[in-house]
Amino acid sequence: MTLFSDMIDGYYRFRGGEWLEERERWMELSGGQSPKVMIIACSDSRVDPATIFGTRPGEVFVVRNVANLVPPCEEGGGRHGVSAAVEFAVTKLGVEEILILGHGACGGVNAALTGSLKDAGIGDGGFVAKWIDLLDEAREKVVAEHGTGEAGQKALEQECVRVSMKNLLTFPFVKERVDAGTLKIHGAVFAIADGRLRVLEDSGQFEAA
Structure with missing residues (x-):
């Protein structure tokens, strides 16, 4: 250890x-610093973006949180850590690409899928429960189609990436640049077990890189 x-x-x-x-x-x-890419990844100790992509210092601007989630743009009270990081990366650093990086065996996704934080080994309720409720709508869709087993886990890990990509577009400064063609948003899922990276293609499917 x-x-x-x-x-x-x-x-x-x-x-x-x-x-x-x-x-x-x-x-x-x-x-x-002048990174061209922002990566929003999970806090999971097994999924370090710099290790996975072999980047050098200064090449990527990284934000990590439980289940690599991006909340929708909201104003008012609260501490908007992810939103602040997105704003800084896009408007100050002028990144040209944002990657939402999900991963296999994600505990946050499993907690959302099963509805039990205890089963995910991260306690009951609190901050995590409020955070992963960003996946409630996606969870309903996944459970109806795949259940709560291994297939559901994999499906929700992919849906989690899609949710964050969709939420990014609720930020006016992000959508404005995407529409202008100066900013691109990507999604991918890294499988810890086999080391494969699956990238979300224009077809809407995740394909092995």
């Missing part, structure tokens, strides 16, 4: 190796 003390040891290895090897790159990044 990796503890904080182990992470410090890892930092020393990084500082004495990779950082030195790319010192010029890090000095360049200290002056600012």
Whole structure:
């Protein structure tokens, strides 16, 4: 098990190796960032976008949360962390693409699918329950067609990506750029078990990359 003390040891290895090897790159990044892609991924420890896509520091702007969800654009009270990140990436950094990255064996999706946070191993109610209710409508559709077993899990993981992509378009500054052709939105699901990436194609289906 990796503890904080182990992470410090890892930092020393990084500082004495990779950082030195790319010192010029890090000095360049200290002056600012200009990523072209934003990735909205799950907080799951098994699904690190930088590892999956082999990106270098400064290449992708990443936001991670339970079940890689994007809420619809809402004004008023509350702390809108994901919305703020989307706004910053699109209007300040000028990213050209946004990828919603789902994954297999997602605990947040399973909690939404089964209606039981206990079964997902993440406790009862609270913040998570309120967050994953963004999937309520998609869940009804999936359960009616696939049930709550393995097929339902896979289907809802894909629907989760579609929900977030749809919600992105409720942000005026996102839709404006998509309509103008200066911003593209992509969806994909990474399967932990076999390492396959399935990308949402124009056909509306997820196909192996």
